[in-house]
């Protein structure tokens with residue numbers, strides 16, 4: 001089963017953090033962090049519907065201008081999420097430009113901005129080009145369980161982590177993965193086609209069994225009769241954590257957030273031997289990154305955000321991540337019983 005999340009590190013493992021994710025079978029994309037975005041085409045940028053920023057250090061936010069420029073005159077709403085004071089950062093960035101002609105764009109860009117101020121509490125506002133991105137009312141919004149965004153295709157959760165400034169980690173989860181049993185479709189006398197997307201949407205929405213579903217051959221059929229044409233599997237999960245110090249609070253929050261992630265993107269700034277340097281800069285080492293992936297019981301770890309000082313040591317960094325990842329308990333001790341605990345934990349581990 002392929003993941004619904006098709007990820008691409010825009011600037012590779014040494015450049016600014018920016019993870020571009022295409023949602024499979026759609027023309028929609030999202031971005032985790034806004035490092036330099038020059039490597040993305042206007043078409044790729046225009047596909048972006050949601051942006052999740054960890055924190056506003058320069059290398060995570062400097063790409064905002066490129067996105068803004070490409071998206072500016074399009075009648076669309078972009079969803080942005082970030083840590084405490086994110087509304088201020090976005091607004092201040094926008095107000096560094098002059099918008100005296102903005103009222104000509106009545107249908108232009110709208111930015112729906114949420115900042116996470118507590119584990120289950122946020123603030124939200126709308127910034128519109130037509131208003132010159134003037135700051136309007138800011139509303140308190142509950143974020144139960146860190147849930148910052150729910151879409152038909154996935155949910156996004158955030159956890160507040162410590163980088164000597166609040167820094168968000170994210171987990172994206174597909175609620176249910178619905179596959180098509182093409183043999184069953186044919187056996188039912190039906191052809192494969194776009195109508196199956198409507199069927200999936202009806203199942204995802206939990207519509208009643210007698211809901212009529214249009215089919216390409218013959219009259220509509222009740223949902224209950226078409227359900228067996230689909231196969232349901234647990235949804236895919238992608239976790240993204242960068243710019244964090246390795247201490248017990250962060251470890252607990254990260255491993256809860258990334259628990260059993262299918263793909264875990266985790267920063268690996270420094271070599272294992274540079275733990276002091278990593279701690280001083282509130283970053284992770286390769287071994288700490290691998291340990292977090294092991295403790296999270298992730299299936300695949302994707303280390304990134306390597307420090308340029310290790311430009312010639314990429315293989316060594318990866319080897320250190322993998323070495324810690326392959327230890328069931330990450331080298332910290334026994335896993336709790338619920339986590340399983342056989343040698344390979346029945347998870348086929350991979351590094352990319």
Ligand SMILES: [Zn+2]
Nearest residue numbers: 055057163243
């Ligand atoms: Zn940072």
